[in-house]
Amino acid sequence: MTNKLPTTIAIAGAGLLGRLLAWQLQKSGIQVTLFESGSFTPDTPQTNRAAAFTAAGMVAPLSEAVVSDEGVYRMGVFALQQWPSWFAQLPATETPLFFNNGSLVVAHHQDTSELEQFERELGFVLPGCKGYHHVNQHEIHQLEPDLHSNFHTGLFLSEEGHVNNREFMRLIGDELFRIGTKIRELTPVDVFPGKIVTDSSEEHFDLVIDCRGLGAKKQLRNLRGVRGETLHVETKEIHLQRPVRLMHPRYQLYVVPKPNHRFMIGATQIESEDRSPMTLQSSLELSSALYTLSPAFAEARIIEMDTNLRPAFMDNLPKVDVQDGLIVANGLFRHGYLLAPAVVENVLAHIFNKPEPLFSSLLNQH
Ligand SMILES: Cc1cc2nc3c(=O)[nH]c(=O)nc-3n(C[C@H](O)[C@H](O)[C@H](O)COP(=O)(O)OP(=O)(O)OC[C@H]3O[C@@H](n4cnc5c(N)ncnc54)[C@H](O)[C@@H]3O)c2cc1C
Incomplete structure (x- = not known):
């Protein structure tokens, strides 16, 4: 310059x-x-x-460190400070633009090895990381009373947030x-x-x-698109305070609470630049995984399916x-x-x- x-x-x-x-x-x-x-x-x-x-708007330095590196984590920690200060400069809104209630990572009993693997990978990228703690069934219920009662173990990443x-x-x-x-x-x-x-x-x-x-x-050169599909549902039957990630051997799902009783469920990650609508398989995987988080989602109305491409270098x-x-x-x-x-x-x-x-x-x- x-x-x-x-x-x-x-x-x-x-x-x-x-x-x-x-x-x-x-x-x-x-x-x-x-x-x-x-x-x-x-x-x-x-x-x-x-x-x-x-x-989804998640600002999740720890969860994302697992799939990237320590540099992404450091920039993510910076984002957690910067977003609130930027939002303070915008006109006030009815619903907040930023939520810092942390995020919760859970796995069904048969998939606890996935949760252990998540923690191992986190420890590999960020040795000695103290930004999370283990939660048991009772603590999970205290954090998210509407989740299925069969989650016995999880990780609470208290510093993560998400943007509306x-x-x-x-x-x-x-x-x-x-x-x-x-x-x-x-x-x-x-x-x-x-x-x-x-x-x-x-x-x-x-x-x-x-x-x-x-x-x-x-x-x-080297820029590519990575396909991501998401589902939006609406229900008054369930309330979540924070994003919840479900660890599963075949697919990993997150559900992020949005204003007006809406929830965003995502996301597939497919090496393809196809922007066409969501496949039946992806919709089945996302919605059935959602249902296992809480049967109360059964009556949720599907209000949107979205597909987009993430811009990524090699x-x-x-x-x-x-x-x-x-x-x-x-x-x-x-x-x-x-x-x-x-x-x-x-x-x-x-x-x-x-x-x-x-x-x-x-x-x-x-
Ligand atoms: C399913 C999914 C879930 C995601 N969830 C998260 C998440 O939870 N947390 C997170 O941090 N990130 C998430 N992301 C990633 C995030 O959305 C992207 O990294 C981010 O939007 C990239 O920002 P950008 O400004 O580079 O590109 P974009 O936001 O894509 O904006 C590019 C803009 O350029 C315009 N444009 C393109 N070509 C031209 C042209 N020739 N002339 C003029 N304008 C043009 C486009 O129309 C577009 O408006 C997610 C992405 C997807 C797809």
């Missing part, structure tokens, strides 16, 4: 990273133009909407309009240093930031590439809400010429 501060910035992609960066940059006095190929306010599942709308993500995406969208960000929806773009190319124009900016997620695949780790006139931030995989705060802070530090951008050793390596 040159030392001169940009006065005009174009951001390609109004998903999670695009909205967060546009918000921070516009607030700092820079004129931001945000280009989005789809609708800026997609309220129903549609092909090509941001993965940020499909996500669709509400957040809507709210930050409104805020971007309010503070004067130029929003250009239904405008797919190609990105170049200092230049955005649309179907009908070529526009110049001091800096371009590429936040197109999987939409950048044509230009980013190592499943995020990257921020800084060139003259162009910054590319991508590869958040299944960790968008977990890692976006670290990625955003890193990008901002480069733009504002901070001497030691946060998480540089993790994000800026190539």
Whole structure:
């Protein structure tokens, strides 16, 4: 990056990273133009909407450390501090945008080896980790009285949280309009240093930031999509205070409580870039696993099935590439809400010429 501060910035992609960066940059006095190929306010599942709308919104550094590494854990711990401070800067909402009630990991009696394996893997990635404790049947019942009474053992990860993500995406969208960000929806773009190319124009900016997620695949070698399917159900019969993960030898399910008696159940993780609707097999696996968490889910109404692709590099780790006139931030995989705060802070530090951008050793390596 040159030392001169940009006065005009174009951001390609109004998903999670695009909205967060546009918000921070516009607030700092820079004129931001945000280009989005789809609708800026997609309220129903549609092909090509941001993965940020499909996500469960969990901010789960320990649970995710098990499938990644210590760097992801450190960035996730940063996210747990950053999200609440960002939300405090947004208008108040009826339902909170962030819940920090921890998360609960359980397994049926015959699958306790899966729980032990989860703990072993956690200990391998984070030796001596103290961020969780074992819970017995009574403690599980105290934490989540509506869960099936046959869970005898589990792990309580008290520091994890989750974002009310669709509400957040809507709210930050409104805020971007309010503070004067130029929003250009239904405008797919190609990105170049200092230049955005649309179907009908070529526009110049001091800096371009590429936040197109999987939409950048044509230009980013090694970027791939990883299919994820989710189910949304609604019921007043059961209440959960926190995400619950069910360890199972064939599939792992999580259920995340959402406002208005809704629950999101996810997610499959399939090496495929097929965005077509959920398969029968996935719907059976997700719904039968859900039913074993509590028979009270039997009467829940299925209100949505969603499919999307997680943008991932070969190592499943995020990257921020800084060139003259162009910054590319991508590869958040299944960790968008977990890692976006670290990625955003890193990008901002480069733009504002901070001497030691946060998480540089993790994000800026190539
Ligand atoms: C099923 C599922 C569950 C998930 N659960 C979680 C979770 O619990 N916790 C967590 O931390 N993460 C989760 N994630 C991951 C998270 O959603 C992603 O990592 C995150 O959304 C990536 O953010 P992004 O801004 O890079 O991409 P996106 O959010 O996908 O946004 C990219 C945007 O760019 C736009 N775009 C694409 N091409 C163009 C173009 N040519 N021109 C203009 N605009 C373009 C797209 O329309 C989109 O709006 C989940 C993902 C899935 C699929």
